[in-house]
Amino acid sequence: MSIIIRKSLLELIFSGAFMKRWNDKLRPMELVEVDKQAHKMIVAWLLFLLNSRDLDVVRKRALGESLIEGGLFDYLYRLVITDIKPPVFYKIKENPDDYSTLTNWVIKQLRPRIMPLGDDFMNRMTAYLMQPEDKGLARRILHAAHLYASYSEFKLLKSINRMDHELIEIEESFIERLNSMRDLVGVSELLDEDSNVLGGFARMCGRLRFQKRWSQTPRVPETSVLGHMFIVATYSWFFSMEVGACRARCQNNFFSGLFHDLPELLTRDIISPVKGSSQEIGELIHEYEIRELNRVVLAPLKEGGYEDIAKRLEYLLGLEVGSEFKASVNMDGTIVEATEEQMAGEYNIDTIDPKDGPLLKVSDSLAAYIEAHTALKNGISSGQLHHALYRISNRYNETPVIAGVQVSALLADFD
Incomplete structure (x- = not known):
């Protein structure tokens, strides 16, 4: 089945x-x-x-x-x-x-x-x-x-x-x-x-x-960054099952979702339009996030005797390849970026510890879509919520299948 x-x-x-x-x-x-x-x-x-x-x-x-x-x-x-x-x-x-x-x-x-x-x-x-x-x-x-x-x-x-x-x-x-x-x-x-x-x-x-998400937009229910991370992790696990991911890939996708917004401990929840308003601003925010993540989280863990935990966090957050939303594998101790085709094919094996960045992004987007859709269904009228639905739908109408997940067909069920 x-x-x-x-x-x-x-x-x-x-x-x-x-x-x-x-x-x-x-x-x-x-x-x-x-x-x-x-x-x-x-x-x-x-x-x-x-x-x-x-x-x-x-x-x-x-x-x-x-x-x-x-x-x-x-x-x-x-x-x-x-x-x-x-x-x-x-x-x-x-x-x-x-x-x-x-x-x-x-x-x-x-x-x-x-x-x-x-x-x-x-x-x-x-x-x-x-x-x-x-x-x-x-x-x-x-x-x-x-x-x-x-x-x-x-x-x-x-x-x-x-x-x-x-x-x-x-x-x-x-x-x-x-x-x-x-x-x-x-x-x-x-x-x-x-x-x-x-x-x-x-x-x-x-x-x-x-830390509440969409902090300037009234919503029912309100969601926190913490709860959002669990929802994204769970979606990532189930989508990994759907696309036939290997055991290591399933687990990495779940735990990547569970930590993907960890840097917001240090920056708060910066909305996507701000991050994407220009390449320079996006790069500045990312640079600050990584610097503070190292100072506040990773360096203390390493100095406290938990280097294995710090290294695993670095992998889950995609620090070696530049983003948690990029696919990556471990090739003989070197973390390298992978394509969606490789992840679905020869890289879908436990031994190289694969992790799906694009699938994580799909899960993150769907979680945001459902947050906005639910608020609107509960009677909250907001231009920001309508714009978020339009932006996410439009993105996946142009690219309906990502990492093996038929995203546009799934979003059509919400119309």
Whole structure:
């Protein structure tokens, strides 16, 4: 069965931007599911690299695949059960029959949207969700990352909810469960945010939830840079499946999406018309981004003993070839640019670590298109939103197929 990504799946992934978190607490800002999922998967990536240092390439790739799919399965499940409070959900999980009943209902709700991904994906998701007691490495990494990301949100709420009777119990639960995960390499360092560069980096990434996209344009829902990165990563994964990408290429595309806007920690969200207003301005912004990225992120990681993480970030961000939107491969230790034809042909093999820049750009554009389209559908009238839809549609009408993805046909479903 061939995999065809449809509008309904893209909208399902985006729907986490509506899903409020901690909505029984006083909040300094809206906390939404896609932001939490992005932070979780960034932390999971860090723990993945640290806990796979001694694994051979085959086992490392298998772990990476299990990690990404497990994260996506968890997210899809969460989209359906929505607002069940964690204590209630944990009680349900304690009873196998109750959990099985709930999970079968969740899978039934998801099936129409994810059937285009094929029976194999559906079967893997069902097996994963039906076995919550699994304690494999991928699952433990995801659980630790989930706890870290949720605890990070809690700390934003803590100071303004001091009269809340649940506060002490919630924090004690987070601390107890995170301490039980300290046998995983990196967990102790992540918790030491003030004096460890790894913890500082993870906390810094979480700050991207404060940066709203389209900041001068009213939208419903608003989306942050952090949540946008997760949406782009997820689209990249599914499009990679659609075009038959190899295992390494799929994983690189997902993690590239997860970090592609990381430089906006340092520059804020500069809109495309500004970046593209002239070649000189575009080059100036890019030069500043790279300089600050090296100073604030990459150099501290290298100096702190995490050179492998810094080098991997450099590859995912396309620093060696000049852009995250250029395709690249690793030829005997040298990173070189590749064409779309090469990526679909002789370069679609794990051994050269391929990464799809053009496919990432498609995912980024589609995420922006859906942000604008959803806001307009929700009654927000804005010239900027209409112009964004026109600009993206026009670009892919001229080049309807990019990196094997039939973009113009997909956009036509939104008309």
